[in-house]
Amino acid sequence: MQTxxxxxxxxxxxxxxxxxxxxxxxxxxxxxxxxLGLTVLAFSTAMGGGIIRDVLIxxxxxxxxxxxxxxxxxxxxxxxxxxLHPFVGQMPATPIMILDAAGLALFVVSGTGKALQHELPxxxxxxxxxxxxxxxxxxxxxxxxxxxxxxxADVYATSALIGATTMVICRKLKLPPVPSxxxxxxxxxxxxVVGALRHWNLPWVH
Amino acid sequence: MQTxxxxxxxxxxxxxxxxxxxxxxxxxxxxxxxxLGLTVLAFSTAMGGGIIRDVLIxxxxxxxxxxxxxxxxxxxxxxxxxxLHPFVGQMPATPIMILDAAGLALFVVSGTGKALQHELPxxxxxxxxxxxxxxxxxxxxxxxxxxxxxxxADVYATSALIGATTMVICRKLKLPPVPSxxxxxxxxxxxxVVGALRHWNLPWVH
Amino acid sequence: MQTxxxxxxxxxxxxxxxxxxxxxxxxxxxxxxxxLGLTVLAFSTAMGGGIIRDVLIxxxxxxxxxxxxxxxxxxxxxxxxxxLHPFVGQMPATPIMILDAAGLALFVVSGTGKALQHELPxxxxxxxxxxxxxxxxxxxxxxxxxxxxxxxADVYATSALIGATTMVICRKLKLPPVPSxxxxxxxxxxxxVVGALRHWNLPWVH
Numbered sequence: 001m002q003t004x005x006x007x008x009x010x011x012x013x014x015x016x017x018x019x020x021x022x023x024x025x026x027x028x029x030x031x032x033x034x035x036l037g038l039t040v041l042a043f044s045t046a047m048g049g050g051i052i053r054d055v056l057i058x059x060x061x062x063x064x065x066x067x068x069x070x071x072x073x074x075x076x077x078x079x080x081x082x083x084l085h086p087f088v089g090q091m092p093a094t095p096i097m098i099l100d101a102a103g104l105a106l107f108v109v110s111g112t113g114k115a116l117q118h119e120l121p122x123x124x125x126x127x128x129x130x131x132x133x134x135x136x137x138x139x140x141x142x143x144x145x146x147x148x149x150x151x152x153a154d155v156y157a158t159s160a161l162i163g164a165t166t167m168v169i170c171r172k173l174k175l176p177p178v179p180s181x182x183x184x185x186x187x188x189x190x191x192x193v194v195g196a197l198r199h200w201n202l203p204w205v206h
Numbered sequence: 207m208q209t210x211x212x213x214x215x216x217x218x219x220x221x222x223x224x225x226x227x228x229x230x231x232x233x234x235x236x237x238x239x240x241x242l243g244l245t246v247l248a249f250s251t252a253m254g255g256g257i258i259r260d261v262l263i264x265x266x267x268x269x270x271x272x273x274x275x276x277x278x279x280x281x282x283x284x285x286x287x288x289x290l291h292p293f294v295g296q297m298p299a300t301p302i303m304i305l306d307a308a309g310l311a312l313f314v315v316s317g318t319g320k321a322l323q324h325e326l327p328x329x330x331x332x333x334x335x336x337x338x339x340x341x342x343x344x345x346x347x348x349x350x351x352x353x354x355x356x357x358x359a360d361v362y363a364t365s366a367l368i369g370a371t372t373m374v375i376c377r378k379l380k381l382p383p384v385p386s387x388x389x390x391x392x393x394x395x396x397x398x399v400v401g402a403l404r405h406w407n408l409p410w411v412h
Numbered sequence: 413m414q415t416x417x418x419x420x421x422x423x424x425x426x427x428x429x430x431x432x433x434x435x436x437x438x439x440x441x442x443x444x445x446x447x448l449g450l451t452v453l454a455f456s457t458a459m460g461g462g463i464i465r466d467v468l469i470x471x472x473x474x475x476x477x478x479x480x481x482x483x484x485x486x487x488x489x490x491x492x493x494x495x496l497h498p499f500v501g502q503m504p505a506t507p508i509m510i511l512d513a514a515g516l517a518l519f520v521v522s523g524t525g526k527a528l529q530h531e532l533p534x535x536x537x538x539x540x541x542x543x544x545x546x547x548x549x550x551x552x553x554x555x556x557x558x559x560x561x562x563x564x565a566d567v568y569a570t571s572a573l574i575g576a577t578t579m580v581i582c583r584k585l586k587l588p589p590v591p592s593x594x595x596x597x598x599x600x601x602x603x604x605v606v607g608a609l610r611h612w613n614l615p616w617v618h
Binding site: 261262263264327329330333334348351352354356357361363364 | 440443445446448449451452453455463467470472473474477478479480483484554555556557
Binding site: 028031033034036037039040041043051055058060061062065066067068071072142143144145 | 467468469470527530532533535536539540550554557558559560562563564567569570
């Protein structure tokens, strides 16, 4: 029983790595990077969040460097983009946004879960979960010299924070790890997708 | 007696977090970010320097994630900006620069102090103190896709380095921790404020 | 015998620090930074890769902060630029590119070597070697708000990856550390220099 949450976190982490690698590489297509540039971007986006999480938690070398499966996942994500990009280039932005939301949800779950395993206080487990979720995309945007999504996008960081909060509350209410993770991830994913589709805006400061 | 410097560092750290959160959020107002964007910017500016310091020193999870008071301080700083921004919007840049100088001085003191506690050699304690001081503001500028203050501003990094040097010299001269910290912080603060007001410039390379 | 690879890594690290400090400062001349801005850029470029490597490997405080010789090397590199810049300003870009390639090769060797010492799996030793090599230059470009070289330059990250791969294969074939390092570094250096001079391009994704 002890190892089940750890195994869940591991699968969630690998799935997030795959999705973010694809999504990261797709961001480079618009900026006319070559194949290796796209691969670098795929790796940065896919591994950035998890590496930040592991460094902050003191779990070094980070999983992404200790375990070769992360590199393989990131390579697969980048390769998928190379083969699919003629279709992606013509696809509307929505499917990419949905992939990104799924990656965000997976990393929020893995970050919050790992923070709880390391017994961080609830407020900081939420913060670490959100940092894990938005870290990879923020590195991607910084490398492309853009203002990162997390600062301006409709309910992006909000989704991460609310998803992580949901997961922490579930665990405090003694729900088992797996349903807590599914619930937290679903809330994060749903909020992000609905928020982006409906252009939910938070109040601005003028 | 043993715990007094540690307690001082803690208070200095929390005060710096509060000031930098306010200052970081105020930087986002000009870029027309929404409330959550400002909050993300406030957290990044306020916690960035301390997190870099703790990661470099191997004290993980960093204080800012281990202790919920940092999150509360960062939230208070961001909230203060939301309530005060009508006034801030009309204020000249000088008070913001003074707040920033105070945050810089506090983090230089906390970074240098923690480096000395971990028995880094003097030159590197100075470097770590300066990195702690300028780290949060540099993350803020990178997120806003600007060339960071530390690279171009009048005597910004210089103030941090001289403040940290003053503190290290005081400690080597066997002054107690508290006066050393006050002296180092005051030197950093004064240099930065006077340098900015008088537009002190260092020689350029042409 | 045990200490010889460690000593080699140390010398390689210091040499890379010196070269990257010079190269980092020279990048700031074009952006019209003052002397201290150039020095900050020199330190960031020179120490960034090694600090990232040490943080990821869990060897904290990083060598660059634990050992004062790194700071001295970075200062020497920056000082050399100040004295030589009238000539550098008139020099074509090629010599700077060659210095950068040498720094890249040295840091790829030191990163890969340290990863192997810490018994990371081969694929991840290669990845860590490449991150160490490109880390400092990427920080330099991010600070200057530019899209980093690693994303767009002719065979930049490729050289780092192939150099690191060469070194790992040599070690797996039971070659001693010193020739493995020399071979890996030479491959990285030669690929980067020839690739830049001949404008080798990888296929683009359109």
